[in-house]
Amino acid sequence: MTDVKTNVSGFFPRPPYLREKLKSIGGLQKESMKEETKKEIIDYVNRARNEVIKLQNKANLDYCSEGQLLWDDLLAYPATKINGFKMNGLIRYYNTNRFYRTPIIKNKLKLDNDFIIEDTKKAQNISNLPITTLLPGPFTLLDLSENKYYDKSYDAINDIKKILINKITSLEDLGIETIQIDDPSITKNFDGIKRVHRDLKDKTDLTLIINTYFGDATPIFDELNDIVDGIGLDLVNFESNWEILKNKKTPRVLKLGLFDSKNTRVERKKKVVREVENILEFIDSEEIIISTNLNLDFLPWPVMEKKIETIGLVGEEF
Amino acid sequence: MIDTLFPTTVIGSYPKPKWLNRVRELNKEDKFSDKKLKEAEDDAAKIIINEQERAGLDVFNDGEMRREEMVEFFADKIPGYRFYGPVRVWGNNYFNKPSVVEELRAPDPMLVDEFEFNRKFASKDKIIKVPITGPYTIAEWSFNEVYDTKKELIFRLAEIINEEIKRLEDAGARCIQIDEPALSTRPEEVELVGNAIDETVEGVNVDKTILHACYGKFSEIYPEILDFDVDQFALEFANNNFKYIDALKEYEFTKELGLGCVDVHKSSVESVKTIKENIRRGLEVVNPESLWINPDCGLKLLPKSSSFKKLKNMVKAAQELREENI
């Protein structure tokens, strides 16, 4: 019997008041921010986090995302908290019309400031649903950065791994049960996928879901499936990912990206229910999570709300 | 169309007066009527037309005083589009990305009033350039809820824009510039863009059709773009230090070149000498008769005073070269 759960991929769009506030102070990553301003921002972020957590609770999802409202993109937030990175100019984010600032590795990567932990605690305090936390995947962090320090990418990925393990352990101490690791670049099939993700997994009992998108997961699926608890698949943009479901042994937890974060058209409940029923016939996972294919910040706020509501309604059918 | 060597022009946008932005804000908050906004836009347009005349340009417009954003402006006028709210472009920068929610229908004239106004208030010996966002860029920056493929959407938009260009031609426009900043971002789609551009200018008989592209790795779309059915390519060069000029030399450049010779991302004003050197780089690609002089891209993000000074120096550089050449 497979448990059917629901969630979203996290990374919410910012509500207007938070955007305006950040605009008025000229961006987040200012080094010389006054304590007073910092406090103010924290208040605005708390308010926005409350709002997105409420949405997920109201829609009766099974897991709740913290929201990642402070994150400018998948890399900037962690990279500004890790020693050794310097932020550089804007570059196109995969094959999208979005841009991100390239982190440059200038020095040995070491954890500097806390990140994620405080935000996660706050989310836990206000959500009745269990919180899933998001971490950037090691291969993506390295792939989208410019390495000007390490001679071998092996050493770079090892240091990134250490930082992630530190975070995973702290999150486990907080009682977090599931972490979603967004690793879109992993589909480019780098060396060492097995080793790195096994090392992450070995240090913890909580469930790690490696979320893939922007690429076909087929070439790396088997390798990943051998070692991790969970895998996320984009089932909107990659027809080939459906073949994985039909033909391969699936992981213990399967995150199904059936809702498209890159289109404002809201999915029809009945259609998704049928898709899930269909999937249940040919997979052997313990748990599936009906979800979005990728970050919600590709959507305007009202459409994001509508999609969350619909995911909740689909979940009620199972 | 124009008998001087090295015609000087702009790509389109110019910094807006602060009061115009304020009036627009108040209009959005319903504190200022549409009529008052229109008045403010008219005033701003006259000022910018005058400013560009004083800079000495040959071909220009109103600095797009009536337009806020190059996709939003058109999507707002085409029935079938809807705005749900802003979407992140990067960091804390959001853009009102429109969604196609019904099959697109023919809009009322979108730019004819603007053109007629500009024509009326610019000196008769000057030429008005009308920038219009191309079908590929509008489609690329829209959500598509309706059409089965992006291609279908692009070609529907090409029809709509073609219709608009014909209206402009009927109103007396002689110089149309299609803006496709998205062109060089997806080099693998260059053929699709070309077909869409051909459709966009189908049956158009204005004196000059120009295609503007920026942020580009032009080496990846060259020489394919030479097949596009336009007279001129206005491209960005100054910002990337003429990185792609050599690539353009590999094949005979069979069109006119609009040479981006001042940077729109740096407010420091290039000297006349520097601009002259930049223009000479353009002459490595085309004959003097085929070279137009323009900034890399729209000027709207620059401080007002450096916009004006950049244009003035650009005009002076062209002038000096004309004298040296003839």
Ligand SMILES: [Zn+2]
């Ligand atoms: Zn441009």
